[in-house]
Amino acid sequence: MATQTIFTDWKPGYAEQWGHVPLKVAHALHQSPLFTLDAIAELIDAYPRQHYSLIHMGAQGGRRFWKEGELGGLKGRDVIDWIAQGRMWLNLRSVRSVDRRYADLLDAAYEEIAVRAPGAPMFNTSMGILVSSPKAQVYYHCDLPGQALWQIHGRKRILIYPTDKPFLAPENLEDIALFGIEEDVPYHDWFDAHATVLELGPGDMAHWPLNAPHRVENHDMLNVSLTSEHWSDEIVRRHKVNLANGFLRHRFGYAPRSRALSGPGYAAKAVLQGVMRRMKWVEQKRSARRPIEFKLDAATRGGVVAFAPQGAFAPLGH
Ligand SMILES: [Fe+2]
CATH class of the missing domain: 1.10.20 (Histone, subunit A)
Structure with a gap:
């Protein structure tokens, strides 16, 4: 995909709004052969363990929980099928460093952003591919780098909140910087009245002000989305x-x-x-926080099994 062809309907005023307000922009990445379900299944088959996260979470409106797990040796095609039947999401976190083809596409996207919304140079870009279940959700959180969410398959809703109190406090950003856990930012239902709500379908991209808290709700179908991240001198200083x-x-x-x-x-x-x-102190605090608690259950479509403390398995259901 050549430069200058990723954003298909760039409107007057986007350059001025970029990074300052929540924005929904049309893109063409959902038409790339790199993002068909077959291509993503192939990517999963070869994907290094240290570069993905598999998360199992509670139902929308239900008890909030968050467990991290493993693919358990399933083929990429089955992984996608299991996610389509379950309540989880897979984040292929470092696609840029794993596969050159995706890196080239990401570079093209950022080159085009730099031309269309000129600003401070962006660097250390990264791309994650998120494969997530019908009705899956990502809880209220915020991220330290600049970010965008690009919808590829399925439909979801992103709610984007203001960047100051009571929605976000400096201590929240400090804890994320120190411990790397983005979901500990306090959230209340009444925040939603102050959110910008964007409905995303294939070919929609959302971008928002740095650190703006957000949460995501999938509609009732399998979703594939990309997150892209970037840094600038100012973002590094803030970090x-x-x-x-x-x-x-x-x-x-x-x-x-x-x-x-x-x-x-x-x-x-x-x-x-x-x-x-x-220092060791930070290392210890970080490593103490995210155990691996389950793997996909090869015997049950959409199912997962728990890693019990002694290594025994117990069904977790969907
Ligand atoms: Fe995020």
Whole structure:
């Protein structure tokens, strides 16, 4: 796919709105041969274990839970079928580093964004392919890099919330920077009255202001979506401040007041977070948080089985 052909209906005003307000933009990635279900099944067959996440979650409106699991050796075609029958999502998190063809497509997309919505240079781009069940949901959370969600198959709704209190507090960003768990941001139903709601079908892309909290609800069909992420100098600086402020707060009980992105305070924090990132304390906090709790059940279409503490299995149902 050549440059300048990914956005099929770029309208006047998008460049000015890009990154400042939630935006829905038409794209053509859903027509790429790289995103047919067969192509994605092939990708899953060869996908390295360390680069995917498989999540099993509660029903919409039901008890909130989140378990992480494994594909259990199923073929890609069956994995997609199991997800179509179940209540989970598979995130192929690092498609860019796993397969050059997808990297080229991502580069083309970002080159086109840079031309159409000129701004600070974007780098360290990445792409995740999300395969998710009918009625699956992604809970309220926010992400540190710049992000977009590109719909490929199926339909879903994304709700995008304001970037300040009561929807998001600096401590939330600090905890995400430190521990890497995006879903711990507090959420209440009444937030929804303040959300921008975008309905996404194949060929729709959503982009939103940096760190804007969001949640996603699939409609009643299998969904395939892409997330793309990018960094810029300013996003990197914000990340360093979040890490340093979070470290000061958790480790020393000190409540940081400054979120300055330059000057002596910023310089000290940039050094501090560099040292701290390599420390065992952060490693331990991170590794303690996400156990692998289930695998796909080869015997039951759409089913999963739990890894019990001693390695025995117990059915979890759908
Ligand atoms: Fe997200």
